[in-house]
Amino acid sequence: MDLPPVGLGTMAVDDSAVVETALDVGYRHLDTARIYDNEAVVGAGLAASDVSRESVTVATKLWVDDLAATDVRAATEESAARLGVDTVDLLYVHRPRGPYEPTETLPALDTLVDDGLVDHVGASNFTVDQLRTARDHLDAPLAAHQVERHPLFVRDDLLADAREHGYPLVAYSPLAGGQVRDLPELQAVADRHDTTPEAVAIAWLTGTTGVVTVPKASSRAHLEANLAAATLELDDDDRASVESVETERELFPE
Template identity: 35%
Template sequence: MEHLDTQGISLPRLGLGTYRMQGDICRAAVESALALGYRHIDTAEMYGNEDAIGAAIASAGVARKDLHVTTKVWNENLAPDAIRKAFDTSLKKLRLDHVDLYLVHWPARNMNLPAMFDALLRLKDEGRTRAIGVANFNVALLKTVVEEIKAPIACNQVEYHVMLDQTSLRKYLAAKGIPLVAYCPLAQGRAASDETLAAIGRKHGASAAQVALKWLLDQDGVAAIPKASRAESQRANLDALHVGLDDEDRQAIAALPKDKRLVNPGFAPAWD
């Protein structure tokens, strides 16, 4: 498994997303993933599954130093006191003494960015999170955080897949040496039924979904966290690492429409 080194942490480029997985299903999925060799687990307070993930990690027997855990603070809890309270709750549910990466899940219109990042950096200074970062931030917000506040951002986690163009965001992140962590990397299942991707897959003995995932992971500075509750899907995503796309494949993927944004709540920022 390749890693991305960022702000003192080593981030496995393929992780397990856990949105909309809860309870015993989530616990079994995380246990399965860890048994298969996944070492990057992504969660959030909003997912309501940190307790299940904590139980899975506790039973898996993977050395803590070999495991990367990301969780996130919801955008209603961005006041400094609320951040600390949310973090304490997340850590207790996860049964950990620290997380590897703590993200602001979504920006909020009334957020005080300097105060937020002061609170996040305190958690980092205390060794309770090894790194901090953001999710769903556009370029304008990133410029404020990176260039004005000068916060040590370890990543920006955003929707990114073969059906959504993120060129301007990727260029900014690359210029600043900040990884992009792609959620919904399989376009919420749409990649699996795309005929262009399926045709490329047939050429390589792979599925359309594996082609879509490898297209992301072939890009510098990009990690991906596909959600997969079944062991078969988790294994297939790992096997995508071995697919070898060529220039012809990349040209065909580049020609696909790139306008399908699937996650766009009313509180989202103005996308670039």
């Protein structure tokens, strides 16, 4: 699946004008989820925009209590209705938990692809073993894996799987929920490039082969800065500085 380097994360976005502005400044990938309770907000922003529906990748996620094989169709139809789309471009399993059963849930998702309700199926918060099992039971290619990835938390086994199997790793919480601004190591790199720690974090992610990202932002200034950050080129010393802050602490543990 071909995703742009920077898309819009919408968790906690409750104003459709943010989505409309994002599309206006050039975003073409919108990331939401049923559990964010804002699919209608994202849909309203998309509907109000001059940008054509076809040029935008709309991604949402089935929450854990939607994952019984008998529930996925109704849950997806409801998400699509709230989003105001006929087809969900990318539908993720948000977390492989609860009634998630790969031998049943994944074939049920395949029927949604067959029927045109879903274009691509993705995974989120899977382990390498869970990805392998998913590939065994899903006819459709696994189109993307969305995982927590930012300077404070990196899982390279997941990146290796993405590269080996040729799907994008979608880095969520790329700014560590805003914490990157307080990291002196990132500030030092930012000072060298006359930019911000947020731009450094995004450039470090998008400069990694196989990784795209979905920062959340509200203002036009942040939206524009995050999109532009993908053009910032970091050298090996910059990247080493960013990589020195890793803590192995997740913001979103299981």
